[in-house]
Amino acid sequence: MPTKWTNWARNQYSNPHKIFRPKSEAEITEIVSLGVAKRLKVRPIGNGHSFSSIGLTDGFLVSLESMNRITNIDREKLQVTVGAGITISDLNRELHKIGFALPNLGDIDTQSLAGAIATGTHGTGIEYNSISSAIIGIRIATGDGTVIEISESRNSELLGPAKVSLGALGIITSVTLQCVPAFSLRILEFTAKLPEIISRFKIEELNADFVEFFWFPHTELAEIKICNKVASANTRTNKLSSFVTDEVIRNFGFSLLNQFWLQFPNSVNRTMNNLIKENVRPERIDASYKVFCSKRRVKFLEMEYSVPREYLFDAFDEVRRFIEGLSFPVTFPVEVRTLCADNIPLSMASERKTGFIAVHLYNRANSKDFFTKIENIMEKFNGRPHWGKLHNLDSTKLAKLYPRWTEFAETRETLDPDGHFTNPYLERVLGY
């Protein structure tokens, strides 16, 4: 009896033949073998936080939510091995308890580790990389019913491709991560006129550890978030004040506003300009993972493209001009981040210093034309789409954007030559 599955944003649905929640590698290999025997595709899934159709299947859907523990700690080398289904939030907390941390994180922590790395989930920092770059070992259950171990010393040629795999190489059962000592971040956030924010971003990009900014469409204002590693003690947070800012204003209030704006789109301009003002938030110091990640409860749809860093502001200007020319309201900020180049074949920052531009719409807004037009702009700047976010590119275009594309294709040929783990999304983006 097929069961219904939907993602976080509620824009993707499927009816998997069956959903499995295995507790061990042995169970996973049995599920894979059963799928192969029944000629049903097998699709690993995380917490459904991708906006793209990457997780859809009418075959077997396999969630590793029960494989969520740290199974080995090497305190000397600061390395941990962990069940691939652990959420980033649980992982952060467990690492913190043993004095470890991940070097960099994205905006939220509700994804599974396997899901986050499979799509190249990233934060910001021109000297830093995505979460996948912390991987030093990985175990994958493949279509022939075996589990392959991959690390610098075993099957090392598969390690790069396995770090961002789109769930196309098999089911990742566990991951070994190179951590860093737990650290605190001092965060400075302020809202000012866009040109001032852009100048400050360009300075801080080279000086601060992590910097990003958000431009509020229909206003002249943007907010910058500058984070630096510090040795000082964490500041005491006023829990009530954080609750009011983060939950009441940024989540609940924003949700109500979006429902209102859906009915009265002409009021967006005025309300935005009345609500968003130049301001500086009090500086605070907290554990890195608490500063990197925040709660996002209002459902939205997102497209994010990476462009070579040198094109970042040309691309941003075009996006801004396009949005300013719309009669249609864009109620979510446009987010700008950067990342250092890496050598992972399917990473959005593969072999190039990268700038990211992310655009969002309320999930009940009519979004089709908007995202297509943003995509047309990004294509002019050799943009690469986030694998877990909305995009329409296919393998012909994508292959030209990734210098190490063949390396990934060859790995897939080795690990899943018959496409046991494929779905229509992978057929489009990878060619089968």
Ligand SMILES: Cc1cc2nc3c(=O)[nH]c(=O)nc-3n(C[C@H](O)[C@H](O)[C@H](O)COP(=O)(O)OP(=O)(O)OC[C@H]3O[C@@H](n4cnc5c(N)ncnc54)[C@H](O)[C@@H]3O)c2cc1C
């Ligand atoms: C509110 C919100 C904020 C976000 N912020 C950011 C951000 O700051 N930066 C960023 O880069 N992205 C961000 N994203 C995107 C998100 O990080 C990615 O889409 C991520 O893949 C979601 O993780 P998940 O566990 O939900 O995976 P899913 O969406 O469930 O799955 C994603 C992929 O992972 C594969 N997968 C899952 N488990 C396994 C496994 N065990 N073995 C092999 N493959 C597996 C699936 O097959 C699928 O291909 C955000 C998304 C949301 C909804």
